[in-house]
Ligand code: NG6
């Protein structure tokens with residue numbers, strides 16, 4: 001025993017030394033992993049980013065990312081609306097395999113099963129500190145959420161160490177922030193209640209009390225509860241001390257995102273920063289009002305650009321910019337009038353948010369899911385432009401590959417080489433979704449099966465890509481999808497139809513209106 005004790009004391013400095021070395025080594029290893037920052041805009045078009053050279057707005061900060069990074073010209077969200085695109089981004093699965101992956105209400109139950117692994121889960125296993133700040137819109141709880149209690153089945157159960165979110169969209173109740181399970185700023189005497197079925201007795205709505213609409217009026221939909229002079233979707237009562245101010249939302253999200261990143265010194269971080277601009281209602285801070293000359297939509301994009309600038313500046317100040325992989329994109333294509341009288345159509349002038357593409361948000365045409373996509377990582381990515389076919393769906397497997405991890409079989413593909421600019425081709429094929437209908441990309445071809453239904457979504461004035469006969473476009477020669485080759489290229493058409501059916505799987509018929517299981 002005595003000898004053992006003596007030996008222990010003799011070895012103590014050595015053991016301490018070894019521990020110190022191990023600690024330093026693991027620290028170094030952790031730091032060699034890049035920080036990962038996904039900046040995800042809401043309804044931003046390719047033409048809205050000046051680096052794409054298609055529109056008339058100036059977005060100098062997003063352009064900085066493009067100038068110092070890789071700008072993709074052929075990158076897609078999986079879908080033409082928010083919830084399904086976000087679902088795919090976080091899970092690596094095609095959203096159309098899940099019939100619930102559609103635009104959700106603000107009180108919808110959690111879309112993701114907590115057993116399902118998200119990108120955040122994946123990165124957490126690799127020592128990342130994980131956070132989400134901004135728009136969630138993937139459902140919360142079991143559908144019977146008591147907003148006054150800790151909220152279960154929220155991002156903190158899906159791999160995120162920290163969450164600061166809005167439940168759904170800026171135009172849906174509840175118009176409150178939720179920080180790690182708790183609605184922020186609630187007072188005990190004024191509980192918050194939410195319903196998407198019926199109004200609470202005596203509560204004003206946009207229909208009963210139009211005089212309350214002091215900031216924006218509704219054009220279609222959006223005529224239920226009113227908060228901050230703006231009518232919303234859904235009914236809400238109480239929780240007055242917790243209600244957000246739309247004008248400061250950009251500032252609040254930036255502050256929370258920067259707090260989360262902090263000095264970034266000890267551990268690599270993953271931040272999913274899901275900004276709300278330029279989704280409706282467009283209510284930027286007064287310091288941006290009138291600055292674009294295009295009304296609230298343009299001003300909101302200037303605010304979005306400012307948010308990006310703040311993130312860049314912080315990373316630079318903290319010495320983190322070189323080893324942070326920043327991915328900037330949008331959840332779906334642009335829309336002008338999305339339900340409010342906000343002058344988006346009237347003041348757009350010569351600006352083209354769609355960047356010359358046909359369709360827009362909600363559409364199977366290119367304008368629906370083709371989005372700005374920029375990768376910035378000074379240590380590993382050389383500045384340039386990439387035409388590779390890339391989908392946000394592939395971030396899951398590509399980030400896994402970056403960390404040398406294997407993923408189970410999934411829709412997400414390891415396209416790391418394309419993401420980093422080493423491969424110029426990217427995906428071979430891609431299935432896109434809009435309101436449960438599907439379209440197909442293969443090489444330069446876009447194929448849309450025949451569908452029943454209206455060709456134009458009248459209220460928003462966007463062509464949906466829906467026609468009773470098949471459509472085929474060669475995007476190389478016809479990026480605006482003006483020339484339907486279905487009648488003249490029967491062979492290619494048949495081949496694509498078959499290939500799409502194979503990609504979708506035999507259980508789902510691609511022709512006619514798809515009945516999602
Ligand atoms: C639509 C809303 C639209 C927007 C969209 C979701 C109406 C009439 N329109 O139903 O304003 O909220 O849903 O947008 O209510 S997304 O970008 O979150 O998918």
Ligand code: CA
Nearest residue numbers: 042043082331
């Ligand atoms: Ca969106």
